[in-house]
Amino acid sequence: MTNAQRLDYVEDELETVKRLLVSTASYAESANRRLDELTIKQDRTQSHLDELTIKQDRTQSHLDQLGARIDQVGGKVDQVSDKVDSFITHTQRLFTKTGAEIEETKARTERLEALMLKLDRSFEEQKSQFQEFQLTTGAVLERIDRVLDYLLRQQGGNPNPPS
Numbered sequence: 001m002t003n004a005q006r007l008d009y010v011e012d013e014l015e016t017v018k019r020l021l022v023s024t025a026s027y028a029e030s031a032n033r034r035l036d037e038l039t040i041k042q043d044r045t046q047s048h049l050d051e052l053t054i055k056q057d058r059t060q061s062h063l064d065q066l067g068a069r070i071d072q073v074g075g076k077v078d079q080v081s082d083k084v085d086s087f088i089t090h091t092q093r094l095f096t097k098t099g100a101e102i103e104e105t106k107a108r109t110e111r112l113e114a115l116m117l118k119l120d121r122s123f124e125e126q127k128s129q130f131q132e133f134q135l136t137t138g139a140v141l142e143r144i145d146r147v148l149d150y151l152l153r154q155q156g157g158n159p160n161p162p163s
Contacts (some may be wrong), residue, residue, distance in 0.1 A: 001009070
């Protein structure tokens with residue numbers, strides 16, 4: 001091959017290398033742009049992750065506070081439950097005591113009613129006896145009156161008794 005051909009061949013090869021270098025440079029620039037875009041996106045993603053971490057920390061703090069409040073409320077509910085149980089027990093005792101007192105009062109009332117009936121019967125008997133006594137006494141007094149009249153007439157005919 002001649003020098004001119006060799007020179008053309010080398011120039012062609014250099015042109016090919018030059019085109020490859022330009023293409024490689026263009027590809028490298030494109031890759032750098034994409035890398036820059038990915039870096040920006042990664043920074044944004046990291047920023048979002050940081051914000052989410054802050055929100056998660058706040059949420060966890062709120063959950064911890066809520067858990068503490070729930071524990072406090074649970075303690076208060078237990079106290080109220082104990083008081084309600086105590087109240088129910090006391091109320092049951094009172095109902096039992098009141099029930100016994102009511103039964104005793106009913107028994108006393110029944111005895112009192114029986115006594116009142118007996119007293120009513122006794123009163124009626126006494127009333128009847130008193131009426132009989134009045135009748136008998138009235139009859140006796142009438143007889144005594146007649147006997148006195150008779151005796152007075154027998155004594156001398158003086159209808160007026162001596163004073």
